[in-house]
Amino acid sequence: MSVISKLMEATEADTDVLRRLNSDGDDFKKFREVDFTFKCGSKDKAETVAGFLDDFQYGKSSVLIEEEQYIVQLLIDMPVTQNILLCVSGFMTCIAELYNVEIDGWGCIAQNGK
Secondary structure (H helix, E strand, O other): OOHHHHHHHHHHHHHHHHHHHHHOOOOOOOOEEEEEEEEEOOHHHHHHHHHHHHHOOOOEEEEEEEOOEEEEEEEEEEOOOHHHHHHHHHHHHHHHHHHOOEEEEEEOOOOOOO
């Protein structure tokens, strides 16, 4: 799959998540911890990806092992307005492509102003 196809697919999936957050009454402008995850084929690959993310201060990364799979979890404190979220998610898709790993999406807790 080409990078453009991956970006288009990610945009569609991201917009679906934003719609669900909207149905939960989310205030998209509120900052919250957003969790991006990358699936990596080896510990070395995971450490390389995490090192890149940390070196350039894109967020706080951790290497985890889930079900015998190396995962890089990146936490970013940010709002999730559509334009900001789609830009960051698209950039993470490009990083995954650069390092030949799989981006496994993002998640956050709805912030509804309460």
